[in-house]
Amino acid sequence: MRSVMNVNQTFIMCKPDAVERGLVGEIITRIERKGLRILRMDLRVPDRPLAEAHYEEHADKPFYGELVDFLTRGPVVALVVEGPEDQTFHLMRTLIGKTQVAEAQPGSIRGDFATTTNENLVHGSDGHEAASREIALWFPS
Numbered sequence: 374m375r376s377v378m379n380v381n382q383t384f385i386m387c388k389p390d391a392v393e394r395g396l397v398g399e400i401i402t403r404i405e406r407k408g409l410r411i412l413r414m415d416l417r418v419p420d421r422p423l424a425e426a427h428y429e430e431h432a433d434k435p436f437y438g439e440l441v442d443f444l445t446r447g448p449v450v451a452l453v454v455e456g457p458e459d460q461t462f463h464l465m466r467t468l469i470g471k472t473q474v475a476e477a478q479p480g481s482i483r484g485d486f487a488t489t490t491n492e493n494l495v496h497g498s499d500g501h502e503a504a505s506r507e508i509a510l511w512f513p514s
Contacts (some may be wrong), residue, residue, distance in 0.1 A: 381461040382499040383413065383498045384507035385449040385469075389443065392416075397399040397450050400482055400495060404454060407468055410462065413512055414455040419444050426510055443492065462504070465497045 382466055385404070387397045389403025404411065419427070426442040431437045433487045474490045477483035498504035 381458050382508065383465055383504045384454045384496075384511065385452040385454050385465060385498075386496040386511075387452070388492070388494055388496060389447040389449055391478060391486075391494040392448045392450060394486070394494075395463065396482075396486055396494060399486075401450075401452075403482060404452075404465075407456075408465065409454050409456040411452055411453075412455050415451045415512070416448055417451070418448050421445055423510065439491070451455050451464055453508055453512060461498050462498065462500055469495045469497045501512070 375431055376425060379426055387400050390398055391400060400506065423443060424441045426431070427444065428440045431440060433497030454465060455461065468481060470477035470487070472483075472490065472493060474487045477487060477493075479485065481494050482495050498507050
């Protein structure tokens with residue numbers, strides 16, 4: 374497998390609400406139609422330590438417990454996605470849409486399907502450091 378930094382891989386997760394609502398196929402279709410490539414995929418129910426590690430940057434925030442509870446309530450689909458150099462993160466973040474559902478553009482995943490900000494269907498790494506950390510966390514070698 375090539376280095377995350379050299380091929381511009383990112384971590385994407387279809388959250389429990391996306392799995393519950395049957396939107397995983399739609400999300401994957403949009404990723405592939407955009408011209409991005411799925412390198413790895415895993416369906417699982419995250420345990421509490423994994424969810425806590427995933428959201429560790431929010432550990433001191435009042436909503437941290439709710440995030441962890443949400444992520445562990447059911448299956449998620451974890452993905453490693455590869456795209457064009459220096460564009461993968463921007464392409465995926467645009468495809469996913471803004472975190473605040475009311476601000477998510479129509480045509481984005483959140484703009485078309487999310488109804489609340491707390492359950493907004495998809496997580497995407499925001500850069501190389503986050504992608505490296507999240508890929509290693511969800512897909513340990």
